[in-house]
Amino acid sequence: AQSVAQPEDQVNVAEGNPLTVKCTYSVSGNPYLFWYVQYPNRGLQFLLKYITGDNLVKGSYGFEAEFNKSQTSFHLKKPSALVSDSALYFCAVRAQNSGYALNFGKGTSLLVTP
Amino acid sequence: DTGVSQNPRHKITKRGQNVTFRCDPISEHNRLYWYRQTLGQGPEFLTYFQNEAQLEKSRLLSDRFSAERPKGSFSTLEIQRTEQGDSAMYLCASSLAQTGDGYTFGSGTRLTVV
Numbered sequence: 001a002q003s004v005a006q007p008e009d010q011v012n013v014a015e016g017n018p019l020t021v022k023c024t025y026s027v028s029g030n031p032y033l034f035w036y037v038q039y040p041n042r043g044l045q046f047l048l049k050y051i052t053g054d055n056l057v058k059g060s061y062g063f064e065a066e067f068n069k070s071q072t073s074f075h076l077k078k079p080s081a082l083v084s085d086s087a088l089y090f091c092a093v094r095a096q097n098s099g100y101a102l103n104f105g106k107g108t109s110l111l112v113t114p
Numbered sequence: 115d116t117g118v119s120q121n122p123r124h125k126i127t128k129r130g131q132n133v134t135f136r137c138d139p140i141s142e143h144n145r146l147y148w149y150r151q152t153l154g155q156g157p158e159f160l161t162y163f164q165n166e167a168q169l170e171k172s173r174l175l176s177d178r179f180s181a182e183r184p185k186g187s188f189s190t191l192e193i194q195r196t197e198q199g200d201s202a203m204y205l206c207a208s209s210l211a212q213t214g215d216g217y218t219f220g221s222g223t224r225l226t227v228v
Contacts, residue, residue, distance in 0.1 A: 004156075034216055041221075041224075042221055042222075043205055043207075043219035043222050044207075044217075044219040045219070046216045046218065090157070100145065100162055101170060102159065103159070104156030107155075107156050
């Protein structure tokens with residue numbers, strides 16, 4: 001079985017400060033890991049993915065994520081938050097050798113205050 | 115190409131009625147996915163197609179739900195005898211058949227069953 005845990009329902013950050021949105025996963029075998037962002041009443045937008053190789057993945061809008069196999073984590077980070085980063089963030093996983101369905105976490109609401 | 119298109123954007127229906135949603139994927143994408151998202155939850159996988167073949171179905175896809183992708187282009191998702199519990203955002207996504215590919219999501223169809 002595959003699953004994702006996003007332990008924080010909400011993360012509050014002041015503009016200009018670094019942000020971290022946490023994600024841990026459980027999967028049999030090697031994972032493909034993804035981060036998506038969702039704005040109100042919109043579909044999900046792809047931010048970045050980890051397939052293989054370098055553990056630090058860089059994505060859209062200045063976001064990056066670090067794959068940590070020993071801790072089964074894939075935390076999303078940004079060095080300097082913008083108010084426009086306020087949105088709902090979803091982590092997702094699927095096993096490399098098992099189907100194509102992504103398993104999503106419940107999401108973390110990021111609020112960046114001016 | 116303007117991305118993944120879903121119609122209608124909103125649908126309000128009475129309990130017991132049938133509804134059908136349409137998804138037009140990115141033209142060169144041969145994989146198409148349907149997800150359901152309820153308030154406060156991440157998207158949940160329903161089904162996926164590779165070209166016109168429906169290759170995987172979730173247990174969430176009860177016998178009241180049917181999805182088709184004739185000719186491997188657009189897809190429809192039909193819900194028969196709708197129930198209030200079917201109220202959700204229905205998301206469509208598409209991707210290329212490449213290892214580790216990310217999805218492109220549409221904006222979704224919001225279904226309200228009254």
